[in-house]
Amino acid sequence: xxxxxxxxxxxxxxxxxxxxxxxxxxxxxxxxxxxxxxxxxxxxxxxxxxxxxxxxxxxxxxxxxxxxxxxxxxxxxxxxxxxxxxxxxxxxxxxxxxxxxxxxxxxxxxxxxxxxxxxxxxxxxxxxxxxxxxxxxxxxxxxxxxxxxxxxxxxxxxxxxxxxxxxxxxxxxxxxxxxxxxxxxxxxxxxxxxxxxxxxxxxxxxxxxxxxxxxxxxxxxxxxxxxxxxxxxxxxxxxxxxxxxxxxxxxxxxxxxxxxxxxxxxxxxxxxxxxxxxxxxxxxxxxxxxxxxxxxxxxxxxxxxxxxxxxxxxxxxxxxxxxxxxxxxxxxxxxxxxxxx
Amino acid sequence: xxxxxxxxxxxxxxxxxxxxxxxxxxxxxxxxxxxxxxxxxxxxxxxxxxxxxxxxxxxxxxxxxxxxxxxxxxxxxxxxxxxxxxxxxxxxxxxxxxxxxxxxxxxxxxxxxxxxxxxxxxxxxxxxxxxxxxxxxxxxxxxxxxxxxxxxxxxxxxxxxxxxxxxxxxxxxxxxxxxxxxxxxxxxxxxxxxxxxxxxxxxxxxxxxxxxxxxxxxxxxxxxxxxxxxxxxxxxxxxxxxxxxxxxxxxxxxxxxxxxxxxxxxxxxxxxxxxxxxxxxxxxxxxxxxxxxxxxxxxxxxxxxxxxxxxxxxxxxxxxxxxxxxxxxxxxxxxxx
Numbered sequence: 001x002x003x004x005x006x007x008x009x010x011x012x013x014x015x016x017x018x019x020x021x022x023x024x025x026x027x028x029x030x031x032x033x034x035x036x037x038x039x040x041x042x043x044x045x046x047x048x049x050x051x052x053x054x055x056x057x058x059x060x061x062x063x064x065x066x067x068x069x070x071x072x073x074x075x076x077x078x079x080x081x082x083x084x085x086x087x088x089x090x091x092x093x094x095x096x097x098x099x100x101x102x103x104x105x106x107x108x109x110x111x112x113x114x115x116x117x118x119x120x121x122x123x124x125x126x127x128x129x130x131x132x133x134x135x136x137x138x139x140x141x142x143x144x145x146x147x148x149x150x151x152x153x154x155x156x157x158x159x160x161x162x163x164x165x166x167x168x169x170x171x172x173x174x175x176x177x178x179x180x181x182x183x184x185x186x187x188x189x190x191x192x193x194x195x196x197x198x199x200x201x202x203x204x205x206x207x208x209x210x211x212x213x214x215x216x217x218x219x220x221x222x223x224x225x226x227x228x229x230x231x232x233x234x235x236x237x238x239x240x241x242x243x244x245x246x247x248x249x250x251x252x253x254x255x256x257x258x259x260x261x262x263x264x265x266x267x268x269x270x271x272x273x274x275x276x277x278x279x280x281x282x283x284x285x286x287x288x289x290x291x292x293x294x295x296x297x298x299x300x301x302x303x304x305x306x307x308x309x310x311x312x313x314x315x316x317x318x319x320x321x322x323x324x325x326x327x328x329x330x331x332x333x334x335x336x337x338x339x340x341x
Numbered sequence: 342x343x344x345x346x347x348x349x350x351x352x353x354x355x356x357x358x359x360x361x362x363x364x365x366x367x368x369x370x371x372x373x374x375x376x377x378x379x380x381x382x383x384x385x386x387x388x389x390x391x392x393x394x395x396x397x398x399x400x401x402x403x404x405x406x407x408x409x410x411x412x413x414x415x416x417x418x419x420x421x422x423x424x425x426x427x428x429x430x431x432x433x434x435x436x437x438x439x440x441x442x443x444x445x446x447x448x449x450x451x452x453x454x455x456x457x458x459x460x461x462x463x464x465x466x467x468x469x470x471x472x473x474x475x476x477x478x479x480x481x482x483x484x485x486x487x488x489x490x491x492x493x494x495x496x497x498x499x500x501x502x503x504x505x506x507x508x509x510x511x512x513x514x515x516x517x518x519x520x521x522x523x524x525x526x527x528x529x530x531x532x533x534x535x536x537x538x539x540x541x542x543x544x545x546x547x548x549x550x551x552x553x554x555x556x557x558x559x560x561x562x563x564x565x566x567x568x569x570x571x572x573x574x575x576x577x578x579x580x581x582x583x584x585x586x587x588x589x590x591x592x593x594x595x596x597x598x599x600x601x602x603x604x605x606x607x608x609x610x611x612x613x614x615x616x617x618x619x620x621x622x623x624x625x626x627x628x629x630x631x632x633x634x635x636x637x638x639x640x641x642x643x644x645x646x647x648x649x650x651x652x653x654x655x656x657x658x659x660x661x662x663x664x665x666x667x668x669x670x671x672x673x674x675x676x677x678x
Contacts, residue, residue, distance in 0.1 A: 212551060249552045253559045286545040293552045300560060325549065332553070 006032040008040065015046055019055045027067040034062075034073040041080040051090040056081070063099040068108035075103060075114030082121035091122060092131055101135050104142060109160070116163035123170035132171050133178055139168050140182040143191070158196045165191065165202035172209035179206070180216050189225035197237040204232060204243030211250035220247065221256045226264060233269050238284060245273065245290035252297035261294075262303050270295055271311055274318060285323060292318065292329040299337045308337045357485070365389060425462065 006029070009017045018040070021033040040046050050056070062074045078100065081087035091097070103115040119135075122128035146161050165188075172179045188210070191203035207225070210216040220226065232244040248266060251257035261267075270291045295315075298304035308315070315337065318330040365386050386392060440446045610616060 208548065212555075246548055246552075249548075250555070253552070253555045255563070286549075289545065289549045290552070293549060293556065297552070297556050297559075300556075300563075325546070329549070329553075 004032060005036045005039065008036050012049070014040060015050050015055065016053065019058055022058060022062060027065070027070055030062070030065075030070055031067070031073060034070065034077060038073065038077050038080060041077060044084060047081065047084055047087055051081070051086055056090055056094050056096065060094075060096060060099055063096070063103060068106070068111060071103065071106065072108060072111035072114050075100070075111050075118055079114055079118040079121060082118050085125070088122055088125050088128060091118075092125075092128055097131060101138065104138065113160055113163065116160060116167065120163050120167050120170070123167045126174060129171045129174045132167065133175055136168060136171050136178040137182045139164055139171075140179060140184060140187060143168070143187055158194075158199055161191070161194070162196075162198045162202050165199065165206050169202060169206035169209050172206060176210050176213050176216055179210055180213070180219065184210050185216065185219040185223050185225060189223055189228060192225070192228045192232060197235075197240055200232065200235065201237060201239040201243055204229070204240055204247060208243055208246040208250060211247050214254065217251050217254045217257055220251050221254070221260055226251065226260055230261075230264050230266050230269065233266070233273065238287065241273070242284075242287045242290060245270070245287055245294060249290045249294040249297065252294050255301070258298055258301040258304065261298060262301060267295070267298060267304065267307050270298075271314060275314060285326065288318075288321075288326055289329055292326070292333050296329070296333040296336050299333065305337055305339075308333075312337060422460070 006018065006021060008014045015037075018033045018037050022030055024030060024033075041050065059074055059078065062070060065071055065074070078091065078096070082091055100115050100118060103111055104119075106112050106115070119132060123132050143161070143164050146157065146164070168179055168184070172184075185207070188203045188207050192200055192207075194200060194203070207220065207229075211220050226248075229244045229247050232240055233248070235241055235244070248261060248270075252261050273287060273291045274295075295304075295308060299308050312334070315330060315334050319327055319334065321327055321330065365384065
């Protein structure tokens with residue numbers, strides 16, 4: 001028998017028995033029961049029974065346990081629970097969120113990471129993102145703390161950052177104001193220069209979400225973030241490029257953004273991206289779209305229009321692309337470029 | 342002791358013996374008709390004289406030699422005889438019962454079957470002695486006799502079950518279930534991946550359209566702002582024009598107005614008396630008030646005098662009235678009297 005797992009009863013009694021075992025005083029016993037529960041929770045039927053049986057409240061006490069491995073296992077269990085929608089709803093309706101958010105400050109990194117994973121899964125649901133909006137300042141604070149640590153953190157530090165950033169971007173999709181209020185733009189701008197591509201991708205995605213409201217656009221313009229973004233347009237990772245192009249697209253909508261982008265000479269870069277990616281696979285379709293939209297926005301400024309009038313043949317070629325969205329975007333771009341007041 | 346040692350199989354009962362155990366029969370020297378040696382004459386072994394009882398340490402052990410001591414033998418024989426006699430006497434005491442009425446007992450002697458009755462009982466001496474401490478021979482292997490039919494059976498090589506054939510369904514089930522579970526999980530993962538891809542596509546589309554919408558919004562805003570500005574500009578221009586026209590009109594009007602301003606001014610000033618003759622003014626200012634004041638004083642004096650006169654007249658009149666009243670009353674009183 002596997003000594004790291006408690007024995008599992010048969011049939012309907014498996015989950016209640018294991019939850020009963022969780023009340024025992026020795027930490028090793030609890031750890032074993034938690035390990036068995038983690039295995040069992042991958043089955044949707046059992047998950048349903050657990051959730052409707054109301055066993056999740058018992059996890060509240062375990063989240064405050066002294067033993068760090070017990071805490072981390074509980075978080076892993078919660079992460080598995082949030083993988084299904086019914087589990088997510090149950091977690092949202094129960095009072096587990098505050099304890100979970102307290103665990104973000106935990107000393108052991110595995111419990112932090114698991115708690116972040118659970119929160120990340122929750123944030124994918126709009127209701128969950130709504131509930132997590134109040135946590136956004138705290139998450140930004142954690143990001144700042146991460147920033148304070150030195151550059152060569154292990155993979156754990158990177159994973160924490162990635163999870164934090166993706167949670168923040170999901171919440172900001174719903175409402176970007178809390179993140180903006182906690183000085184999100186400058187913080188994320190610092191993250192754009194990290195080594196790991198996932199961190200950059202997530203940071204760029206968060207920036208894209210943040211630059212949707214007007215306030216965000218203005219902040220991005222004023223900050224020193226734009227040059228970094230333009231640099232990121234030539235990054236190796238496709239997703240990073242896509243997200244950076246998205247941010248540029250959003251920023252170029254306001255006039256100040258247009259001017260700054262034109263200052264930074266972003267048009268050739270975007271045209272370059274377009275011409276390279278005309279043969280599309282799924283992931284570069286977004287890149288093409290964003291670049292086209294950015295160019296459209298830039299074409300509304302007279303300088304941009306002048307530049308782009310010269311490049312009209314390239315844009316005309318894009319109109320014959322296969323995907324209907326790209327075609328539409330290209331047509332809009334051409335229309336805007338050739339507009340006269 | 343007769344021991345029937347034929348290998349008698351007793352099919353009833355649990356045991357099979359080569360010599361069935363029998364209880365010890367009491368030895369009676371005086372044998373009754375031997376055919377009537379019934380089985381009921383078992384003596385109680387506890388009261389059997391042959392059983393050695395008590396401490397056997399000082400007892401005589403029967404000598405192992407076959408020939409007994411003559412004196413011993415004699416003594417034994419005497420003892421035996423005495424015992425036999427006693428026994429016989431005891432037996433003979435039970436005589437035949439009296440004859441019934443009308444009958445008689447007759448002694449009959451069967452001559453053919455004469456027997457010599459003597460005191461001597463034909464006895465054979467038999468003795469037996471267990472062998473001294475021989476080792477117990479090994480029990481022979483007990484092979485029970487055959488009962489029933491001989492049936493043999495043997496499991497041949499492939500008869501019981503064929504592992505490969507039997508294990509097939511079990512294996513199929515196991516592998517099938519595992520593969521099924523794995524397929525389910527893979528399908529789930531694929532579904533999740535599909536959902537994620539869909540979500541991503543949706544997100545991209547959303548961002549796209551959002552950007553487009555915002556751009557158009559921005560454009561609209563800019564256009565409307567531009568329009569507003571232009572309109573405002575136009576208004577400004579119009580206003581300026583109007584103002585200019587008004588200014589011109591006002592200027593013309595004022596010019597015209599100011600043309601005959603000076604004589605009008607002079608006239609009005611003159612009318613208001615700003616151009617004055619100083620002497621006249623002086624007389625008016627200084628002389629007349631003094632004159633009037635003096636006139637007033639004089640008149641006042643006259644008035645005061647007149648008032649005084651009036652007052653005096655009034656006093657006098659009142660006094661006269663009082664006096665007349667007194668006179669009246671006096672006369673009235675005089676009348677009454």
